[in-house]
Amino acid sequence: MSNAMRSETPIETPRTQPVDTKLEVVVIPVSDVDRAKRFYDGLGWRLDADFANDADFRVIQFTPPGSGCAIIFGKNVTAAAPGSAQGLYLIVSDIEAARRDLIARGVEVSEVFHDAAGVYAGKDEPYLFGRLRIAGRDPDHRSYRSFASFKDPDGNGWLFQEVTTRLPGRIDADGTTFTTSTDLASAMRRAATAHGEHEKRNGGKHDENWPDWYAEYMVSEQAGKQLPL
Numbered sequence: 001m002s003n004a005m006r007s008e009t010p011i012e013t014p015r016t017q018p019v020d021t022k023l024e025v026v027v028i029p030v031s032d033v034d035r036a037k038r039f040y041d042g043l044g045w046r047l048d049a050d051f052a053n054d055a056d057f058r059v060i061q062f063t064p065p066g067s068g069c070a071i072i073f074g075k076n077v078t079a080a081a082p083g084s085a086q087g088l089y090l091i092v093s094d095i096e097a098a099r100r101d102l103i104a105r106g107v108e109v110s111e112v113f114h115d116a117a118g119v120y121a122g123k124d125e126p127y128l129f130g131r132l133r134i135a136g137r138d139p140d141h142r143s144y145r146s147f148a149s150f151k152d153p154d155g156n157g158w159l160f161q162e163v164t165t166r167l168p169g170r171i172d173a174d175g176t177t178f179t180t181s182t183d184l185a186s187a188m189r190r191a192a193t194a195h196g197e198h199e200k201r202n203g204g205k206h207d208e209n210w211p212d213w214y215a216e217y218m219v220s221e222q223a224g225k226q227l228p229l
Contacts, residue, residue, distance in 0.1 A: 025061070028073040030154045031082035033058060036073055039152050042105055064090060066180040083155030086125070093186040095137070095162035099148045109160075110149045114138040125149065125157060137162075164190060168224040178222075191217040198229065 030036040037060055041047060045062040048070060052058035059074040067090075092098040095112055102109045116132040125131065138145035143165040150158050164186075178184035191214045199207055207213060216228050 027078045028071045029078050029080040029082045030073045086157040088158045091163045093183045165221045166224040187218045
C-alpha cells in the first residue's frame with residue numbers, strides 16, 4: 001500500500017471531555033475612563049481593579065452582582081470605537097425589580113418590552129429576538145422573553161433579560177445554585193404562588209410537605225425540567 005493511500009485513512013482519536021473554558025471578561029470601549037468608572041460604580045457593581053502601569057495604559061474591571069463574568073475598560077485596552085459594544089445581556093430573575101433598582105440609582109432605563117413573535121423588522125435597536133419591540137412583559141410570562149434596556153455614557157448598550165426557567169440542558173440539574181439572595185427570594189416567591197394553586201387543586205387543604213414541594217419546584221424550574229403540579 002502506498003504512502004498516499006495510507007494518508008487518506010482516517011485517524012481515530014479517543015473522545016475526551018472538553019476543557020473548561022469559562023468566559024471571564026468582556027471588553028467595553030469607552031472614551032472617558034473616569035466617567036465610565038463613575039457610571040459602573042453607580043450601578044452597584046463590584047470594582048475589582050484599577051491598574052495603570054504608565055501614562056498610556058489603564059485598565060478597570062467591574063463585576064455585576066451575582067455574575068461570573070466581569071467587564072473591563074480603560075485606556076489603550078481596545079481599538080474598538082467607544083459605544084460600539086451592543087447587545088450586552090444581564091440576566092435577571094425579576095425584570096421589574098432590576099429596572100426599579102437602576103432608576104433609583106439615577107440611570108435611564110427603557111420600559112419593559114417583549115418581542116413581536118420573533119419578527120426581525122422595524123427600526124428598533126437589535127436584540128436577540130428581533131427588532132420590533134412591543135411594550136410590556138411577554139403576555140404569557142415566558143422565560144427569556146421580557147427585556148429592558150439602558151446605555152452607559154458612551155452608548156454601549158445593555159439589556160436586562162428575565163430568565164426564570166432555564167431551557168433543558170442549560171444547567172446541571174444536580175448542581176442547582178442561587179448566586180444571590182435576590183435570585184433565591186424570587187424563586188421562593190414563584191414557588192409560593194405555584195404552591196397556592198397546587199393546594200387549590202387539592203381541595204384547599206394545607207400541604208404539610210410544602211418544603212419538599214417548594215424544593216422540587218425550585219430545582220425543576222432552574223433546570224428546565226417539568227414542574228410539579
